[in-house]
Amino acid sequence: MLPIHAPARRCFLTPIPQLMTAADLLSSAADCLLAGDTSDARQLVSEADMPVIGAYTALVTGAVNPLLHWQSTVPTAGAGPERSAQRMPSASAEHAIYARDGWRCRYCGTRVIDRSMRALLHRCLPDVARWGARNADKHTALAALSASLDHILPHSRGGTNDEPNLVTACNACQFGRGQWTLEEVGFFDPREHPPVLDEWDGLTRLSRLAATSNGLQ
Template identity: 35%
Template sequence: MKLRNCFREPIKEIFQAAEYLNQAVSFHENGEFLKAENLILKADIPEIREWTESLWGKNSPYLNFEKTVDSPPILKKEERIETRMPNKALKEKIIERDGYNCVFCGTPVIRAEIRKIIQQFYPKALKWERKNIDQHSAFQAMWLQYDHLLPHSRGGNNDLNNLVITCAPCNFARMQYTLSEVSLLNPLNRERTNYEWDGLERIKKIVVRNLI
């Protein structure tokens, strides 16, 4: 199969939602809370949910799995690297290198911590329940993940060169497969176009400033 950058290119509605959310944080900073809430609601776009759901699951038409000769086996749990997720310091290094964009498809991403802060202010606009269907479509698609290039289940470690920033759809779409098994190029070995995006991280500074 032909090698590709990502499973599926992000749709324009994702970037539109990112603009809405960026504006919402700016309105929040200025104390215009109703305007901020309306924009968060506006960013919950049905087409984004359809894009996300087209990628999740083993039946996704974009997966195209093919076993390769050099594929490492799926390890038993007791055989895997003990610590699956990177620590705080390593997470910061990954973000410093990759920014707040999925290294595969370029989707702007938001850390779960930032989503939770925004949800505290706007719980009605930013829905986030247990079921996927009950989660805000933009925050779901733009959910920042620390993804292993060689999956943890296949013996992947937490070295910086094995971890990348991805969106949730790209991470969950690949599941336990290696890059070669799903015909993906290694994003660290090619040029990437990043969307100008700060991950809405500035809302943390706004909260801290208001507490002083």
């Protein structure tokens, strides 16, 4: 149940400024890698791995907090309409949605990073671009800024995999909302706000390194 007279909001928590700093650091690291400067890239990626970012993400995606999520329980599995059997978009269609959205979370506006480029950074700089099995073993910013497709109407509640039902989301907005509808958490429909389009590319320019990444370690 929503708090009485609760104003609509765009996301659970205002993104912390360190997310913007981390995106800038990772962007500079990408430029260093493209220029062949692995040493500076390693330093920049390390600086972006801030514990406060991990704490922010955990607050949104962790245990349900009625004050934050405006709900006390997650929806019961199977309570909604039948799940669409339609397949998720192809990789190229997914990429097109991220580009449509300016590689930004359509909820909180945070700049996000292509997961393939995240994996490339890990291959190039495995000691600092950490990506282990447990959350604690993941680079905090690479985890928080990983791009994903979010269903406006959750898939488990009958939402389709059609392009109009899909928007770009950061880690916190994707996993924080989970199976709740926009109405249940009091969110604006992010499609009401046009995407911000500028030079931010989700670090996809790193794809130029893909063929030679094994030589950068």
